[in-house]
Amino acid sequence: MDLRDLYQDIILDHGQHPRNFRAQEHPSHFAQGHNPLCGDRVTVYVTLEGDRIRDVSFQGRGCAISQASASLMTEILQGKTLAEAEMLFKGFHAKVTGAEEPALPAALEEDMERLEPLSGVKTYPARVKCATLAWHAFEAALKSGEAGATVRTE
Amino acid sequence: MTLLTPAHSARRGPLDPRAIRRDFPIFERNPGLVFLDSGASAQKPAAVIDGVAEYYRSDYANVHRGVYRLSARSTELYEQAREKVRRFLNARQASEIVFVRGGTEGINLVANSWGASMLRPGDEVLISELEHHSNIVPWQLLRDRIGFALVVAPINATGGLDLAAFEARLGPRTRLVAVTHHANATGALLPVETIARLAHARGAKLLIDGCQAAPRLPVDVQAIDCDFYVFSGHKTYGPTGIGALYGRKELLDAMPPWQGGGDMILNVTFEKTTFQDPPSRFEAGTPDISGAIGLGIAVDYMEALGREAILAHEEALTDYGVDRLSRMAGVRLVGAGQRRLGILSFQVDGIHPHDVATVLDQHKVAVRAGHHCAQPLIDKLGLGATTRASLGVYNDESDIDALAEAVAAAQKMFRR
Numbered sequence: 143m144d145l146r147d148l149y150q151d152i153i154l155d156h157g158q159h160p161r162n163f164r165a166q167e168h169p170s171h172f173a174q175g176h177n178p179l180c181g182d183r184v185t186v187y188v189t190l191e192g193d194r195i196r197d198v199s200f201q202g203r204g205c206a207i208s209q210a211s212a213s214l215m216t217e218i219l220q221g222k223t224l225a226e227a228e229m230l231f232k233g234f235h236a237k238v239t240g241a242e243e244p245a246l247p248a249a250l251e252e253d254m255e256r257l258e259p260l261s262g263v264k265t266y267p268a269r270v271k272c273a274t275l276a277w278h279a280f281e282a283a284l285k286s287g288e289a290g291a292t293v294r295t296e
Numbered sequence: 297m298t299l300l301t302p303a304h305s306a307r308r309g310p311l312d313p314r315a316i317r318r319d320f321p322i323f324e325r326n327p328g329l330v331f332l333d334s335g336a337s338a339q340k341p342a343a344v345i346d347g348v349a350e351y352y353r354s355d356y357a358n359v360h361r362g363v364y365r366l367s368a369r370s371t372e373l374y375e376q377a378r379e380k381v382r383r384f385l386n387a388r389q390a391s392e393i394v395f396v397r398g399g400t401e402g403i404n405l406v407a408n409s410w411g412a413s414m415l416r417p418g419d420e421v422l423i424s425e426l427e428h429h430s431n432i433v434p435w436q437l438l439r440d441r442i443g444f445a446l447v448v449a450p451i452n453a454t455g456g457l458d459l460a461a462f463e464a465r466l467g468p469r470t471r472l473v474a475v476t477h478h479a480n481a482t483g484a485l486l487p488v489e490t491i492a493r494l495a496h497a498r499g500a501k502l503l504i505d506g507c508q509a510a511p512r513l514p515v516d517v518q519a520i521d522c523d524f525y526v527f528s529g530h531k532t533y534g535p536t537g538i539g540a541l542y543g544r545k546e547l548l549d550a551m552p553p554w555q556g557g558g559d560m561i562l563n564v565t566f567e568k569t570t571f572q573d574p575p576s577r578f579e580a581g582t583p584d585i586s587g588a589i590g591l592g593i594a595v596d597y598m599e600a601l602g603r604e605a606i607l608a609h610e611e612a613l614t615d616y617g618v619d620r621l622s623r624m625a626g627v628r629l630v631g632a633g634q635r636r637l638g639i640l641s642f643q644v645d646g647i648h649p650h651d652v653a654t655v656l657d658q659h660k661v662a663v664r665a666g667h668h669c670a671q672p673l674i675d676k677l678g679l680g681a682t683t684r685a686s687l688g689v690y691n692d693e694s695d696i697d698a699l700a701e702a703v704a705a706a707q708k709m710f711r712r
Contacts, residue, residue, distance in 0.1 A: 145655060181680050272650065
């Protein structure tokens, strides 16, 4: 497999210039994602309004895959409902692990398309945890409430 | 049992890595493999692989138990392996060699036997910032049980041990110094003879983690004058799951068992049990017999190559690697103090070590990326992670060249 399937331009771009790379002063939810095997750390900040995501952002350090995945995640989750976010995470997880992707409402198909450049990860099993770190942190943030939490991927 | 000697390389003089590679089947099965991760675990020569299989085919039975001939032969092979490890470390006697699962278990044994019986609240154990987690965490666990102080000697500006600061931290309460011989994350060598002299002058005992040193340096525990020395078999071209602890006889004799079971007892009643002398006292249960025999073959293999020749090879190849990598723009070697050996830890500007390692893998170059189980050191250096190439007897300049070319390819891919 060509390495450029993994490191597509969009990944390199988001990896080097991550979007929504900022802390939030008063997030309604936040959590740290930590990969103890490589030391990658990401903090995901979420501000909810009812069950809608008003703002999601992140900070941290890690490889191109984890940074690009976090960046793309924050882009597509802006304004989504929690139910939509959950469906997108399920779809994304299937995409990067090579599992059968669940059927999604038509409204989310375009977002799923935007995550397609990360699908190259599925042939690099060691890198799946890099791609899912921010998503796991997002999920943990929602469960944690304002107290914050730490989630690990190994 | 057939005594297997190196097929292609049993000759004195400088190492011939191309011939040595023919001793290691992994290279035949994985054409083009550039293996630069021996610091994590070394590949195995056919002598070890076949020797272990041959032992199971021809000589297997439990040790120290049966009166029948096969068991006696198995016991003899197991004890021969102990004698080989004694020679490998130049211990005074074979009973100073305890077989353990690896360096980690060796340190845990010392912590839980010597440490738990000798250390008191108010005592100090002195380690260094260069330690692998396996020489940090066992002492933290014990400290939390007993309440002594764990003191850490810092690195200097170049990444070696700051010897003056180390000496300043050696005090009247220091009961044990536990340091690495050769730092796994950076390749820094520590002056263990000097450390031994300083520690003993203050009445402290000295444990050395030799996991990275044993595959590369001739090790002489009497010359170093250490009290404990541990290493892992899988890093010295032997099987996984086996390693050895050297302990000075008078210390081992006075140490209580740390695990109970068969083989380590003299007499058992429900009221009271008496224990064997070392090393049996510390080898409860059926040991990793084939692992020990495989380790014996591995150290034979290293000695057939020549320990001085291995060191000279590692030194020359390290120098070549330092020269080659330091001439690349955007590549920074992580400091290893005065003397670096066998390990090239580096960063590539703008590219995370995991991305470097993935590109390298595409070029069949196997390296490690991460904190190398030395997280406090990597944090202290402000790095987060590094890419680490580590050398073995089968590596030569072509492997370093392949590494440099693959790093250049990574730089090209990520240059935008």
